[in-house]
Amino acid sequence: MKEIEVSAPGKLMLFGEHAVVYGHPCIVTAVDQRINVSVKQTNNNRVEIEAPDVGVVGYTKALSLLGEDIPKGIRFLEIGVRNFFEKFKEQSGLKIVSRSEFSSEFGFGSSSAVTVAVTKALAELFSARLSNQELFNLCYKTILDVQGVGSGFDLAAAIWGGTIWFVAGGKEITSLACEELPLVVGYTGIKADTSALVRQVAVFYKSHTAKAEEIFEKISVIVREARSRLEEKDWQSLGQLMDEDQELLEDLGVSTVELANLITAAKDAGAYGAKLSGAGGGDCMIALVSREAKASAEEEISKSGGRVLNVYANAKGVVVK
Numbered sequence: 001m002k003e004i005e006v007s008a009p010g011k012l013m014l015f016g017e018h019a020v021v022y023g024h025p026c027i028v029t030a031v032d033q034r035i036n037v038s039v040k041q042t043n044n045n046r047v048e049i050e051a052p053d054v055g056v057v058g059y060t061k062a063l064s065l066l067g068e069d070i071p072k073g074i075r076f077l078e079i080g081v082r083n084f085f086e087k088f089k090e091q092s093g094l095k096i097v098s099r100s101e102f103s104s105e106f107g108f109g110s111s112s113a114v115t116v117a118v119t120k121a122l123a124e125l126f127s128a129r130l131s132n133q134e135l136f137n138l139c140y141k142t143i144l145d146v147q148g149v150g151s152g153f154d155l156a157a158a159i160w161g162g163t164i165w166f167v168a169g170g171k172e173i174t175s176l177a178c179e180e181l182p183l184v185v186g187y188t189g190i191k192a193d194t195s196a197l198v199r200q201v202a203v204f205y206k207s208h209t210a211k212a213e214e215i216f217e218k219i220s221v222i223v224r225e226a227r228s229r230l231e232e233k234d235w236q237s238l239g240q241l242m243d244e245d246q247e248l249l250e251d252l253g254v255s256t257v258e259l260a261n262l263i264t265a266a267k268d269a270g271a272y273g274a275k276l277s278g279a280g281g282g283d284c285m286i287a288l289v290s291r292e293a294k295a296s297a298e299e300e301i302s303k304s305g306g307r308v309l310n311v312y313a314n315a316k317g318v319v320v321k
């Protein structure tokens, strides 16, 4: 039987995290760490899933029970299948194998990448026509069904690839011209809980609405400015904007001592600028560096207890092999 293989990239948030949840734009880039999913039809009425990277091996589920009692690591996969079947009125036994090039510990967006990869693979398998925007909408439903919150920026990166200007829910998705992006990425060693941080900011928003809105407005101005500087490759100004965004994220209460230490280390080593990337609370920081400063920024991040992750920005979006 026909087997479809699809890969989708992870992502890094460059500017505008949290504010994007409140209707402001953000800028995200796809990274060269991918999730690969293969899908084929089977003759039984079951969905079988092998996802060894998240500890799921030999999993099998009757089609009639899809969506119930799902192990944590494969919730996006299974709900993605259910939502596809519902939308296209399909039903078939399936064998699905997923493999990741990166640990789901890093906030590279493994959930969104796997959702995009499996949905695209099913569209190929059942010859369902889906534009990028339709693929986004279907995947966004899966994300909201599973985790209830999220702007969907990570899906856009996984689908379109490259570096993207994004407004929540996919209201605006524009590819930006920026072939190179000299980044260093440092992992704090602390896995972050994105939904918990989004909820934490919601609590702050409720109790300090004027302050929160002021922060989001300022972030929005930075994101708009960053778009122009990025396209001009004005790294110096872009670094400055990263620093300003970081200060606002600190005011929002989502940075941590560990993130701040790695950010300071990168800047002391000569980075143009640095900030946390994603929800905060741990996870990764990014620094914008010149070719000359790259090695010393990496060394200083390591010395400060961070783990340098070797990733490149601007990766290709979802690909059918």
Ligand code: PMV
Pocket (backbone or CB within 6 Å): 013, 016, 017, 018, 019, 020, 021, 107, 108, 109, 149, 150, 151, 152, 153, 154, 192, 194, 198, 277, 278, 279, 280
């Ligand atoms: O933690 P990450 O890398 O998934 O980023 C979350 C970014 C937020 O703006 C906080 C949430 C969102 O869905 O946009």
